Amino acid sequence: MRKLRNVLYVTNPKSYLSRDGESIVVSVENQELARVPIRNLEGVVCFGYMGASPGMMALCTENDVGMCFVSPYGKFMARIGGNVSGNVLLRKRQYAVSDDEEASKKIAAYCILGKLMNCRTVLQRFSRDYPDMVSREFEQNFKRLSEGILQIRAGTCGSLNELRGFEGILSKYYFHSFNDLILSTEPEFSFENRSRRPPLDRVNALLSFSYTLIAADCASALESVGLDPQVGFLHRVRPGRPSLALDLMEEFRPYLGDRFVLSLINNRVVKADDFAVKENGAVLLTDDARKTVLQAWQKRKKEEVMHGYLEEKMPVGLLPYAQAMLLARFLRGDIDGYPPFVVR
Template identity: 50%
Template sequence: MKKLLNTVYVTSEGAALSKDGENLVVQVEGEERARAPFHMIASVVAFGAVLLTPPLLQACAARGITVVLLDRNGRFQARVEGPTSGNVLLRRQQYRASERPEAIVRSLVAGKVANQRAVLQRALRDYGEETQISAKTAIEAAVARLGGILRSVQISTSDVNALRGAEGEAAQLYFGVFGHLIRSPDPAIVFRGRSRRPPLDPMNALLSFLYTLLTHDCRSAAETVGLDPAVGFLHRDRPGRPSLALDLMEEMRPALVDRLALSLVNRRQIRIQDFRMEDNGAVLLNDESRKTVLSAWQERKKTERRHPFLDETAPLGLAPFLQAQLLARHLRGDLDAYPPWFGK
């Protein structure tokens, strides 16, 4: 299972990836920079202008190693993988459940709202005395309202549109006060509400980059257990969108991504000089800062937590795979309900 944590990230422009025996080799300007045996790799994520040789792609496909291509700003471009090995019976159950998704959507929304609330509560615990009164009051009000939304979701009727509406209200409340959690000494590192395509401030740039990484892990998790990553429950089907991967990501991103992003800026590991502004107003991480974020992301995934349902300790990086397994067990009928993931 630990193999699933091993993702190779290639961020150097002009890097060349090739196959040498049973190894993946990374060269930059003709000089070997890294070498890793295939049996230790689960996926390869390449940013920008990176060369991948045909023998390497063939070797990865044959070994079930997924290759994901992102542009230099972290936007998804393509995914290369071998034959799909999904369980057809499990996928049929998934398709049937997607027609009546209320129970699964309720669990997903409950997990997301609870984790958003926990992020705000932690901020009040850690920095409440240092926070301006107006900001503290706003955060406390959001925590109280999120608690109300969580209770209503847990006792909600089976109206999936109402559940989606509750998720949207919770997101608006959460991101409405998220900027108060930033404690960077750089006044230019701000959060002006969620903006995605493109991100319009430094915090959105950092969040979007990390969300891309988490989406990749969630998609890999869904495929690993035999589920179709394109057919979700909370997210409606749309051509080209990995709806199930986005579903799994929703409940995890407050604890896995949002807290990491806040730690990076509040501990001054990421400063304003780590960003650049494009002509269209987009704010993006620069090349060197992406390496810092990737390193922190890999370390975050190694942090161990006790899984609230399984009652076992596991690295955070395995959370997507554990949740995908639990979802598969529910769809097969082994579990009465899908148990949401609650971060601590």
């Protein structure tokens, strides 16, 4: 199994990345701030607009280190990749399956099942730990979510679009109960519904930011096993969108994203004044808070979890790679179905 290495998160929007030998140099206004050997990294995520030198980008591609550019507040802008790796026959198979709606629906159902089962586990753990705080509405949403999982398993959704629509309905049931999971008494952390582009409250700002981090890790994992992150099954092909990375991250949203956000809020790692509210209503993390969240994210990725299908303990940060590997095995025909990661 692959070993977990670090991801370099460059949070200063004025940073410029260059190469010196086998190291990445981070500078601001021609002053060196950091120097990181490439051998210690598996990815670079740059929150800013200053960019990087061609030599530095070549260093990343030569060492299979994924590089992603996002806006200072987490919106995906671009990804740098090197020579296409992996078996060309695997990618040909991926493209053929993506063009086949029925075959795509099969994989999409696995991705959605993984996501919804992990959503249910998040709610289930809350009801177990805080039984006195479980409302009747919470119980109803949990029941609807459980019934929906059974329906998807039974294959009652006719088309791929119907499956997507049904998943959207079940996700709303889950998020209708999300505010119950927030133990903070600060009114600023009240959550009503999911909003994005831009996030309109503090909880949504954290959710969007964490999902951006997960998507970047999923894209790197897919490339490392020879799959094309742009060509998906649940999310259809759209220029500039990493559709397969979005497919893969669905099962990680509740476990890696939502639980991480809840821990940040409930453990008071972030506070109400760690956010800036823009004139258009967008709510964004401040620079210092973004660094705090990234430090907590790196720590979280080093924690270990048992992978049910592989029956192996691994760092949380390797889960996207493990699932990308299993997806590649399924497309090759080595296993009968794609087993999504479901937390126990």
